[in-house]
Amino acid sequence: MTKRAGILVAVGATVAGLVTAAPSTASTGPGAGAPRVAAPLKWTGCGTKSYPALQCSKVRAPLDHDNPSGRQITLALSRIPHTGKTSQGPLLVNPGGPGGSGLSMAGFVAASLPAKAAAQYDVIGFDPRGVGKSTPALDCVPKYFTPVRPDSVPDTYDAEKTARNRAASFAAACGEKHGELLPYMDTASAAKDLDVIREALGARQLNYFGYSYGTYLGAVYAKLFPERVRRLVLDSIVDPDGVWYEDNLGQDLAFDARHKAFAAWVAKNDATYGLGGDPAEVEAAWYRMRDAVKQHPAGGRVGPSELEDVFMPGGYYNGYWPRLAETFAAYVKDGDEDALATAYEDFAAVDKSGDNGYSVYTAVQCRDAGWPRTWNSWRNDTWQAHRKAPFMSWNNTWYNAPCATWPVEPLEPVRVGNGAIPPALLFQATDDAATPYEGGVTMNRRLKGSSLVVEQGGGNHGITLSGNACLDAYLADYLTDGTLPRGEGGGADAVCDALPEPKPAPATKAGANTKGSTLHGLLGFRG
Numbered sequence: 001m002t003k004r005a006g007i008l009v010a011v012g013a014t015v016a017g018l019v020t021a022a023p024s025t026a027s028t029g030p031g032a033g034a035p036r037v038a039a040p041l042k043w044t045g046c047g048t049k050s051y052p053a054l055q056c057s058k059v060r061a062p063l064d065h066d067n068p069s070g071r072q073i074t075l076a077l078s079r080i081p082h083t084g085k086t087s088q089g090p091l092l093v094n095p096g097g098p099g100g101s102g103l104s105m106a107g108f109v110a111a112s113l114p115a116k117a118a119a120q121y122d123v124i125g126f127d128p129r130g131v132g133k134s135t136p137a138l139d140c141v142p143k144y145f146t147p148v149r150p151d152s153v154p155d156t157y158d159a160e161k162t163a164r165n166r167a168a169s170f171a172a173a174c175g176e177k178h179g180e181l182l183p184y185m186d187t188a189s190a191a192k193d194l195d196v197i198r199e200a201l202g203a204r205q206l207n208y209f210g211y212s213y214g215t216y217l218g219a220v221y222a223k224l225f226p227e228r229v230r231r232l233v234l235d236s237i238v239d240p241d242g243v244w245y246e247d248n249l250g251q252d253l254a255f256d257a258r259h260k261a262f263a264a265w266v267a268k269n270d271a272t273y274g275l276g277g278d279p280a281e282v283e284a285a286w287y288r289m290r291d292a293v294k295q296h297p298a299g300g301r302v303g304p305s306e307l308e309d310v311f312m313p314g315g316y317y318n319g320y321w322p323r324l325a326e327t328f329a330a331y332v333k334d335g336d337e338d339a340l341a342t343a344y345e346d347f348a349a350v351d352k353s354g355d356n357g358y359s360v361y362t363a364v365q366c367r368d369a370g371w372p373r374t375w376n377s378w379r380n381d382t383w384q385a386h387r388k389a390p391f392m393s394w395n396n397t398w399y400n401a402p403c404a405t406w407p408v409e410p411l412e413p414v415r416v417g418n419g420a421i422p423p424a425l426l427f428q429a430t431d432d433a434a435t436p437y438e439g440g441v442t443m444n445r446r447l448k449g450s451s452l453v454v455e456q457g458g459g460n461h462g463i464t465l466s467g468n469a470c471l472d473a474y475l476a477d478y479l480t481d482g483t484l485p486r487g488e489g490g491g492a493d494a495v496c497d498a499l500p501e502p503k504p505a506p507a508t509k510a511g512a513n514t515k516g517s518t519l520h521g522l523l524g525f526r527g
Contacts (some may be wrong), residue, residue, distance in 0.1 A: 041200055043079060051107025055079045061129070061196040063184050075193055076133035077126050078103040080110035084119035089230065090201050091121040091479070092194060094128075095523045096212025096236075096462075098187070099360035101132040101353070104522055109209065112465040112515060114472075117479045121207065126197060128190045128217075130360045136181065138359035140174035145350040145358070148303040151294055152395040153386070164375065167401035171366075174359065175407030182408045185363035191221040191414075198228060205230035207479070211462045211523055212236050212435060216243065219416040219443065226420035231482065232447075233475065235427040236461050239439030240446060243413045244365045245372065247439075248400055249385060254433040255396075256389030258315035258459055259283075261431070265318070265501055266325050272504035273329040285332055286311075287390075298331065299341030308395045309348035310340070315392075315433040316461045317520040319513050320347070321502055357524070366406035369413040378404060419448035425478045426450055427471060429458030429498070451484040451493040458498035462523045466516040470496035 046056035056078050063071040082088075093105040106125030110118045127134040154160035175182065194217075198206045207230050210218040215234035222229045239247055263286065264279040275282050290304050297303040302310065310327075314320050323343070330339035350358070372378055378397060385393040424447050428440025437454075444452040453474050455463050464475050474494060477483040485494035499513065 040202070041077070046078065048104075048107070051080065051104070051111065053080055053110075054107045055081065056103070059197060059200040061193045063181070065189060065192045073129055074135045075126055075129065075197065076103060077124060077197065078106040079125070080106050080118075080123045082120055082122050084116075086120065087122065088120045088479075089122070089203050089205065089207060090124045090198070091207040091209055091231075092124045092126065092197065094126070094208075094210040094214030094217055096210070096214045097131070097357065097361060097524075098128070098190075098213050098217075098364035099131055099357035100213070100524055101357075102126050102128070102214075103133065108518060108522055109465065112519075113479065114476045117476045120480070122201070124197070124201070128360070129193055130181065130185055130363065131356065132353065136178075137356050138174075138178055138181065138185070138363060139352070139355050140177055140359040140362070141170050142352070142355050144170060144355060147301045147306050147344070148297045149305040151303065152305045152308060152392075152398055153390075154394070160379070163398055164401065164404075167398060168405045170362070171402040171405045171407060174363065174402070178359075178363070179407065182363055182367065185360065186367040186411055187217055187220050187364060188224065188411070188414055190217055190364070191224055194221050195225050195228060204228075207231040209233040210235070213238060215435070215443070216240060216416075219418070219447070220414045222418055222421045222424075222447075223414055223416050226418060229421040231479065232421065232424035233427075233464075233478065234424060234443065235464050236432055236435045237426060237428055237440040237443045238435050239442050240413075240416045241442055242439070243369045244400075244403075245369070247435075248396055249381060250436050250438075251434060252382075252385040252393040252396055253389045254431075254436045255312065255315045256391040256393075258431065258433040259286075259311065259391040261459060262311075262314050262318075262321055262324070265321055266328070269325070269504035273325050274333060275325075275329055286328065289328070289332055293340070298337040299344075302337075302340045302344045305395060306344055306348060307340070308392050310343050312392060312395075313347050313520075313525050315459075316523070316525055317516065318460060319502055319516050319520065322504060322506075325504070326506065362400075362402045362406075365400065366403035367408055367410060370410045371400075371403040371406070373404065375404060416443070417446045421447070422482075423449040423451060423484055425474065425484060426452045427455070427464050427475075428452065429455040429460060429463050431457065431459035432461050432463075433459065434461040451486065453485060453494045453496065454492040455498050456495050460498075460516070460520070462519055466499075466519045467513045468496060468499055 041057045043055040043057045047054045058074045058076055060072045062068045063073050093109045094102050095105050102125040106123045110123040130138045205228050208218045216238040263282040266273050266275055267277050267279045267282045270277040275285050290307055293302055293307050294304045314324050327339045327343040330336035382393055382397045426444055430437050444450050464471050487493035
């Protein structure tokens with residue numbers, strides 16, 4: 001979710017055009033009447049070198065959907081128009097977060113789908129409420145992640161107290177700065193915004209394609225507006241039963257497993273990296289590196305918390321492993337602090353858009369559902385996770401800790417179970433760390449008639465349009481004519497093998513998966 005310098009692709013153009021669309025009222029059953037006629041959206045060119053056909057617009061939506069004539073916000077939109085003789089309507093795409101900008105996703109999805117499928121859709125990207133070019137945009141504490149931060153693992157009571165106070169001060173600052181917005185920063189409100197977009201597009205129904213947190217957003221939309229859903233694709237799926245505290249605890253274990261997978265890959269390629277042929281030996285070297293930067297931050301910028309941030313992207317996408325291994329080896333073998341500092345700038349430095357993304361992340365997750373208000377629960381759960389999974393358990397806790405003192409009371413999570421929508425298509429990798437496999441299985445049960453396609457042995461987060469032709473064929477079939485795979489029951493409806501692991505360094509010549517790199521740059525991290 002957070003924006004990383006050198007990784008993310010920006011739209012690179014000013015969004016123009018403004019239209020007001022009255023909010024929709026959710027109908028209670030199928031066969032709902034035609035949508036109200038809204039003023040046509042005014043689209044202007046905002047093409048980039050990568051996506052020259054990209055167009056941009058804006059639409060107004062109520063801040064409070066229960067008060068549609070009250071204060072309005074604006075939602076920034078992007079579009080690649082359909083080019084076929086016939087259209088299947090709008091395909092809204094979302095990269096996750098919460099807090100991720102979706103404007104570039106329209107260009108990426110339209111360019112990455114098979115031409116026959118892409119030609120049939122107006123592919124629509126959007127910045128959700130509070131994000132990016134949508135206004136107002138949140139920014140609770142600028143430069144909150146400026147290095148060097150305290151060590152994420154508190155080794156004394158005072159260290160823990162300092163970190164708690166830091167998180168509490170973020171929550172308080174967000175309340176002071178954006179107090180009038182925070183009650184409406186939640187997934188249900190964002191889902192209702194999607195229906196405003198649908199109406200502004202003049203469409204009776206939406207097609208939706210979401211990654212990561214975008215899977216939960218899509219499922220919530222489907223629950224609130226089942227008659228408005230035409231096709232629904234969810235990739236790398238949030239466990240809807242764990243929103244959000246339990247889901248984050250699950251991440252702690254899963255990311256540690258992916259870090260061990262990275263260490264095993266480095267060990268397998270010891271001839272290149274020279275860090276040892278035993279995965280445990282490689283992992284021990286990583287933790288010695290962590291101890292070293294605690295005593296002397298590399299380049300004056302990379303302490304232990306920043307080091308975790310640098311290597312966390314490897315848990316999202318193994319295409320980063322060659323670069324991370326090269327950096328790891330340069331520091332351990334040659335004492336090259338510049339290599340770590342440069343990797344920090346490329347993978348972990350948080351810019352202004354990252355500050356915005358984190359502000360929206362906390363605002364939505366803290367509002368969506370209840371979090372423990374007793375710090376002993378956080379402490380005990382985190383130490384329990386840390387003993388099994390030390391890589392990022394405490395880092396993850398502090399990332400979410402503002403929710404312990406959030407100034408707005410939480411809502412009840414939306415229960416997404418749904419038997420009123422057309423069959424959905426779900427994609428899930430078995431070893432995904434950000435949204436572990438169980439989430440895909442749970443969502444498959446919750447959405448009646450859905451089909452689950454599993455990437456066996458895959459550990460990346462975001463797996464379609466990332467170079468796996470087997471997965472992409474199921475996606476293209478579904479978007480073209482609604483075809484779904486159907487298994488024998490009791491498990492996956494289809495299974496695709498994961499792509500081969502990346503080749504070792506030099507990273508610039510590692511045979512990089514271009515599609516995968518582009519997608520994961522757009523999805524970002526923490527989403």
